[in-house]
Amino acid sequence: MLLTPDFEARPVINFQHVHKTYPTGTEALRDINLEVPEGDFLFLVGPSGAGKSTLVRLLIREEKPTKGKIFVDGVELGRMKRRKLPFYRRKVGLVFQDFKLLPNLTVYENVAFALRVLGEPDHKVQSRVAEAIDTVSLSGKEHTYPANLSGGEQQRVAIARALVHAPRFIIADEPTGNLDPATAWEIMQLFLRINARGATVVMATHNREIVDLLRRRVVAIDAGQIARDDRSGRYHDDFAQSQVRAK
Amino acid sequence: MILRNLKFALNSAWQSFWRNLAVSLAAVVSITLILVLAGVNLLVGHAFSQVLDGFRQKVSEISINVSDDTPLQTVYDFKQQLEGDPRVTSVRFITKDEALAQFKSDPQNVVLAQQIEGNPLDAKLEVHVANLGDVAAIDTLARRWSGVDPTDPTNYQGDFVNRMLELSSWLSLAGVGLLLILLVVSVVIVMNTIRTAVYHRRKEIEVMKLVGATEWFVRGPFVIEGVMTGLIAAAIALGLLVVAYPPAVDRFKADIGFIPLSYDPAFISSLAFDLLLAGAMLGALGSYIGVRRFVRI
Secondary structure (H helix, E strand, O other): OOOOOOOOOOOOEEEEEEEEEOOOOOEEEEEEEEEEOOOOEEEEEOOOOOOHHHHHHHHOOOOOOOEEEEEEOOEEHHHOOHHHHHHHHOOEEEEEOOOOOOOOOOHHHHHHHHHHOOOOOHHHHHHHHHHHHHHOOOOOOOOOOHHHOOHHHHHHHHHHHHHOOOOOEEEEEOOOOOOOHHHHHHHHHHHHHHHHOOOEEEEEOOOHHHHHHHOOEEEEEEOOEEEEEEOOOOOOOOHHHHHHHHO | OHHHHHHHHHHHHHHHHHHOHHHHHHHHHHHHHHHHHHHHHHHHHHHHHHHHHHHHHHHOEEEEEEOOOOOHHHHHHHHHHHHOOOOEEEEEEEOHHHHHHHHHHOHHHHHHHHHOOOOOOOEEEEEEEOOHHHHHHHHHHHHHOOOEOOOOOEOOOHHHHHHHHHHHHHHHHHHHHHHHHHHHHHHHHHHHHHHHHHHHOHHHHHHHHHOOOOHHHHHHHHHHHHHHHHHHHHHHHHHHHHHHHHHHHHHHHHHOOOOOOOOOOHHHHHHHHHHHHHHHHHHHHHHHHHHHHHHOO
């Protein structure tokens, strides 16, 4: 069953006039206003250097905004105390382009790692990890090390790790960036399933085909500003133009 | 949950210690050397304090020579007066005969004793003073007493006592200074070792932070690893010192016989406690500082 986001409800993610300028003077984001309702599936698109990754870093509170406020689940991230940050991150599942798997741990151990950090008991770890590995269709590869997996399989492990603690938000930064089109599509299916279970997904991507095919909400960022916010959008605002560009 | 986290931290620390064995061993060797130096410092300090205690014992006992014509009652009265003084722990009256017998019993005085005719020695009041600093006051009191031998009132040597007290405080200060330098050096060594370990595991730390590990969850294994390194180094240093201590004392005694240095097995347990505690604390502190910058969420 597909969950339809309620755009009238109170947003779970809310950017209010957010600016981000790095100490080097680079102005990465300017006056970002963005509301994301619970259960939404949102693509962040835009050219390299547009500010997508900065927006993701702000969302996981690796960076603080220079100006403006970011609310997630009613809590303002900029004012959040450092000691509370780990507990916020436990609500979030993170997926990255470079997978960020630990090479000396097996598939099972990598996924279990997210639960060990939370201090979950062994029996809970076992059942949840088995379920997550099953969700990403990697059963049978539990004892394999990341080096012996394909790129797509490694990204599945990363997704299993991101969803094993049942987070309310999944934040993905170019999750298909290192994958071939067929594998990228498989990975997207996984994200759709996770979203269908109720998790809000925010994904920064360059993958035009996927964005155009899925027709989900698209927020385009250009030169640090929101250039477009379509509820059912495409990678480029002018589809015909994008076709020309693609050719 | 705390137990589970502790188990995770212990496992993690143990794995990290072995995974970075070369770096871990380098740290163990460096800290061992420092703890051996610290241990030698403690042992030498202890030996000298034993020697100084012996001297203190001697100089905190003052011998008051009683003039031959002093009536016995006067002596007893003064003895009683001294015994009532809170600064005095004991007073012993030694008669002329006892003083002579004591003199003769000393093997150093054999030749001299044969030449003595009659008994030229004074009767004595041997007064033991609780605090070395009060000996001078008791000496003054004795010199004012009517029964004291005016030609040789007491055996008190103020200058010697003062010099010894001064030497003792300088030695303690030097010991403490040396210990402090050694402590700082070892903290820096552990800090750098742990930084190397942290660098090797930076990816793991990044993932830990991203999945919601608390700072202490990330830091815990490194602090435990530091404590482990410190304890192993302390155990090795202790072993080396225990083996080397008795022969070193024997050698010292053979070379510099006039300083009454002695082997004190009872001090070993105190040394063991100090070294193990220092090793654990240094390891923990070095790791805590070394890892701080990297684990900050």
